Amino acid sequence: xxxxxxxxxxxxxxxxxxxxxxxxxxxxxxxxxxxxxxxxxxxxxxxxxxxxxxxxxxxxxxxxxxxxxxxxxxxxxxxxxxxxxxxxxxxxxxxxxxxxxxxxxxxxxxxxxxxxxxxxxxxxxxxxxxxxxxxxxxxxxxxxxxxxxxxxxxxxxxxxxxxxxxxxxxxxxxxxxxxxxxxxxxxxxxxxxxxxxxxxxxxxxxxxxxxxxxxxxxxxxxxxxxxx
Amino acid sequence: xxxxxxxxxxxxxxxxxxxxxxxxxxxxxxxxxxxxxxxxxxxxxxxxxxxxxxxxxxxxxxxxxxxxxxxxxxxxxxxxxxxxxxxxxxxxxxxxxxxxxxxxxxxxxxxxxxxxxxxxxxxxxxxxxxxxxxxxxxxxxxxxxxxxxxxxxxxxxxxxxxxxxxxxxxxxxxxxxxxxxxxxxxxxx
Numbered sequence: 210x211x212x213x214x215x216x217x218x219x220x221x222x223x224x225x226x227x228x229x230x231x232x233x234x235x236x237x238x239x240x241x242x243x244x245x246x247x248x249x250x251x252x253x254x255x256x257x258x259x260x261x262x263x264x265x266x267x268x269x270x271x272x273x274x275x276x277x278x279x280x281x282x283x284x285x286x287x288x289x290x291x292x293x294x295x296x297x298x299x300x301x302x303x304x305x306x307x308x309x310x311x312x313x314x315x316x317x318x319x320x321x322x323x324x325x326x327x328x329x330x331x332x333x334x335x336x337x338x339x340x341x342x343x344x345x346x347x348x349x350x351x352x353x354x355x356x357x358x359x360x361x362x363x364x365x366x367x368x369x370x371x372x373x374x375x376x377x378x379x380x381x382x383x384x385x386x387x388x389x390x391x392x393x394x395x396x397x398x399x400x401x402x403x404x405x406x407x408x409x410x411x412x413x414x415x416x417x418x419x420x421x422x423x424x425x426x427x428x429x430x431x432x433x434x435x436x437x
Numbered sequence: 438x439x440x441x442x443x444x445x446x447x448x449x450x451x452x453x454x455x456x457x458x459x460x461x462x463x464x465x466x467x468x469x470x471x472x473x474x475x476x477x478x479x480x481x482x483x484x485x486x487x488x489x490x491x492x493x494x495x496x497x498x499x500x501x502x503x504x505x506x507x508x509x510x511x512x513x514x515x516x517x518x519x520x521x522x523x524x525x526x527x528x529x530x531x532x533x534x535x536x537x538x539x540x541x542x543x544x545x546x547x548x549x550x551x552x553x554x555x556x557x558x559x560x561x562x563x564x565x566x567x568x569x570x571x572x573x574x575x576x577x578x579x580x581x582x583x584x585x586x587x588x589x590x591x592x593x594x595x596x597x598x599x600x601x602x603x604x605x606x607x608x609x610x611x612x613x614x615x616x617x618x619x620x621x622x623x624x625x626x
């Protein structure tokens with residue numbers, strides 16, 4: 210009973226919009242593997258929809274569709290894009306060794322400081338830092354749920370630029386995992402991730418790399434470490 | 438269980454469009470956009486602090502709809518309901534990124550909002566609206582205000598805490614109790 214109320218309250222607040230971003234991300238992660246929670250969310254969205262209907266209709270500006278279309282085409286329309294980025298990675302591999310130890314320490318802190326409500330079992334964590342060694346992003350990967358939660362702890366990108374997240378396997382092609390401009394992002398993982406592989410952030414034009422290749426410098430990179 | 442629009446045919450068309458969008462059909466996406474954008478823009482506009490912010494949030498919402506269309510499950514929600522949730526979250530993200538909201542003090546009074554819901558007994562808009570109105574009216578005014586400001590204007594717990602002069606933790610408790618009460622009033626549906 211109490212558990213029921215807890216889930217209903219969580220789903221209700223999710224729809225209401227009063228959860229903060231980490232809480233909302235946690236709900237989405239959990240909902241991915243919890244049909245009861247998905248049903249509760251659907252129930253609340255339906256229950257409260259008449260309030261949204263009250264807003265009526267307002268035509269958006271004419272140019273908006275073109276912007277949306279160019280954004281979805283730029284970000285890639287077929288899920289993960291595959292490309293080669295080995296040259297950059299080779300150059301950065303030397304730099305990352307230096308703060309690898311610091312990252313491992315941080316990862317322990319991150320792993321033990323997980324957010325409520327019920328955290329999913331993250332399989333990997335990664336701390337992404339730049340040349341100064343300061344962490345800029347913390348990532349936690351849940352391969353069961355197929356999600357990667359990315360939390361920015363460093364500076365936001367310049368206003369006219371976007372951060373883009375890449376999976377960098379030890380061998381073979383590098384895969385875009387989308388733009389990472391928000392303070393906190395929840396991404397789907399469409400590729401297999403293994404310890405020893407890296408996550409990297411490159412600086413791209415606003416909205417992400419327009420070419421399917423990383424066009425800007427790799428500014429942050431970090432190793433995937435087992436979380437448990 | 439799930440809110441149904443008054444037009445079942447339109448509903449079925451939207452579900453079919455969602456399926457095509459999930460398979461990356463840009464033509465279907467444009468049709469979905471043409472069908473739903475004015476509604477989503479009105480929803481987003483209420484939450485966003487400015488016209489420009491609303492446009493940005495709407496764009497973000499449509500990108501998310503495109504990216505996550507494969508997660509849409511017609512058994513869980515109607516397409517409009519699913520897209521509304523995404524659009525509201527995109528607008529809320531935009532609002533909470535900045536502190537601009539402080540200046541937005543002249544929000545429509547919560548009481549007025551409830552007035553606009555169809556009256557019980559009026560059948561113009563299906564059954565759900567009047568029932569929700571009746572149940573909202575059954576909440577204490579402060580509780581009703583919190584629910585309405587959160588849903589319609591994207592108020593955070595912190596903003597509600599300031600507006601109603603209650604600790605954030607209390608706001609959370611009140612919101613959850615109000616939601617449970619609403620659900621019970623709506624017959625647990």
